[in-house]
Amino acid sequence: MTLSEKDSQYLWHPYTQHKTSQTPIAITRGEGALLWDENNKEYIDAIASWWVNPFGHSNKIIADAIYKQLTTLEHVLFGGFTHEPAIQVAEKLMKILPKNQQKIFFSDNGSTAVEVAIKVALQYFFNKNEKRTTIIAFENAFHGDTFAAMAASGISFYTQAFQGMFIDVVRIPVPVKGQEEVSFKALKAIIKSHNCAGFIFEPLVQGAAGMVMYEPEALETLIKICKENKVLTIADEVMTGFGKTGKTFAMDYVAEEPDMICLSKALTGGTIPMAITTFTQDVFDAFYDDDINKALFHGHTFTANPTGCSAALASIDLLQTEEMQNNIQRIHERHLTFQQKIEKHPKVVTARTLGVIFAVEIKSDAEESYYGSMRTKLYNFFIDKGVILRPVGNIVYILPPYIMTDEQLQKVYATIEEAIEMV
Numbered sequence: 001m002t003l004s005e006k007d008s009q010y011l012w013h014p015y016t017q018h019k020t021s022q023t024p025i026a027i028t029r030g031e032g033a034l035l036w037d038e039n040n041k042e043y044i045d046a047i048a049s050w051w052v053n054p055f056g057h058s059n060k061i062i063a064d065a066i067y068k069q070l071t072t073l074e075h076v077l078f079g080g081f082t083h084e085p086a087i088q089v090a091e092k093l094m095k096i097l098p099k100n101q102q103k104i105f106f107s108d109n110g111s112t113a114v115e116v117a118i119k120v121a122l123q124y125f126f127n128k129n130e131k132r133t134t135i136i137a138f139e140n141a142f143h144g145d146t147f148a149a150m151a152a153s154g155i156s157f158y159t160q161a162f163q164g165m166f167i168d169v170v171r172i173p174v175p176v177k178g179q180e181e182v183s184f185k186a187l188k189a190i191i192k193s194h195n196c197a198g199f200i201f202e203p204l205v206q207g208a209a210g211m212v213m214y215e216p217e218a219l220e221t222l223i224k225i226c227k228e229n230k231v232l233t234i235a236d237e238v239m240t241g242f243g244k245t246g247k248t249f250a251m252d253y254v255a256e257e258p259d260m261i262c263l264s265k266a267l268t269g270g271t272i273p274m275a276i277t278t279f280t281q282d283v284f285d286a287f288y289d290d291d292i293n294k295a296l297f298h299g300h301t302f303t304a305n306p307t308g309c310s311a312a313l314a315s316i317d318l319l320q321t322e323e324m325q326n327n328i329q330r331i332h333e334r335h336l337t338f339q340q341k342i343e344k345h346p347k348v349v350t351a352r353t354l355g356v357i358f359a360v361e362i363k364s365d366a367e368e369s370y371y372g373s374m375r376t377k378l379y380n381f382f383i384d385k386g387v388i389l390r391p392v393g394n395i396v397y398i399l400p401p402y403i404m405t406d407e408q409l410q411k412v413y414a415t416i417e418e419a420i421e422m423v
Helices: 003-010 061-072 084-096 110-127 149-150 156-162 180-193 216-228 282-286 305-317 322-342 375-382 407-423
Strands: 027-031 033-039 042-045 101-107 132-139 168-172 196-201 234-235 260-263 275-280 348-354 357-362 395-398
Touching: 042 407, 061 305, 084 101, 084 275, 084 305, 101 110, 101 282, 101 375, 110 132, 110 149, 110 196, 110 275, 149 156, 149 260, 168 180, 168 234, 168 275, 180 196, 180 216, 216 234, 275 282, 275 357, 275 407, 305 322, 322 348, 322 357, 322 407, 375 407, 395 407
Parallel strands: 132 168, 132 196, 196 234, 234 260
Antiparallel strands: 027 033, 033 042, 101 275, 260 275, 348 357, 357 395
16 A cells, blocks of 8 residues: 555544545655655645645754754653753743743743644633633634644634634724724724634734735734723734744834744754743733732643754754855845736736745635635646645745745746646
């Protein structure tokens, strides 16, 4: 049996309707921006394997850091214990995060980073004897699949089976160009009519919604409104963090600072699952008490895993190198050039770029669902051409590893152009 056949016998994949989906492609190795399957077919990984792998597959610098840590201390429980790699990660992050961030809490993935933040927002007010139970989120947001994160997400087919079981979440429109005032007024109205604990948002780019982009100034206004009303703000930087937007964090474009930040994905360079939620001192202080019941009773078996911490340290160092910063700028400039060309195409509605993120919306005769017919046709076309892209309905996006070459980028662009002619 092939690997793909064995997979079909045993495994259950994420976001997959196994009755109608094609057999998964079995990948056997990767190097740089390339992957190879069990038949030795080559693929360009144009989405960095769900946005986690900015420095390329089989990165030797991160691999060496992991190996060295494994030969010293692979894991130790974090309840009542600590270790140097975790402390070093905290010290390194404090130098690059917004200045108001003072404490970090480790977990396992982006969804759990969000779960921690939402629980903290709710308990923050409980600890202060205030009844605030509502979370504010954007329409069409995506924050993860654990329960609170899923509740804050607005893509209905992810959540429709669980309606009536969630925490209280109220949504506001995304302040895209021309809709800023609508968003501001909606936020003010919700804060006035609900007991709001927190506002969670994907800063500047909504990833799973199709790379929907909005301006820093709009986000600044929303955060100011929250601060004026003592509503905690949560920046979900799981996708945007570590260079994706052209700066280390999307919040680096924004003058206002959030109360919490959620990090994962590129944190460890696509190697070991790990996540971090960061907090202001004020948030932490609401849990610092003689009363043990005011503690944050949340944890994960692999919290602050030393091996993952070592991968994160190597990953952050790589991000800060001149070579990697130049790569981010190079890809951004290539995206802009491609955008100027493709947005003139008669089949294109719009194209947009921020940092290494590029998205193009293709005209469709009917409203396209997330996993609709156009998306399936496009996805299969890209795979046949040896390019890994996962369209969101009729929106095709690129979010490549920073080490992708100009030649590889050009093939991705050319394949998208060919796909637009095909649909």
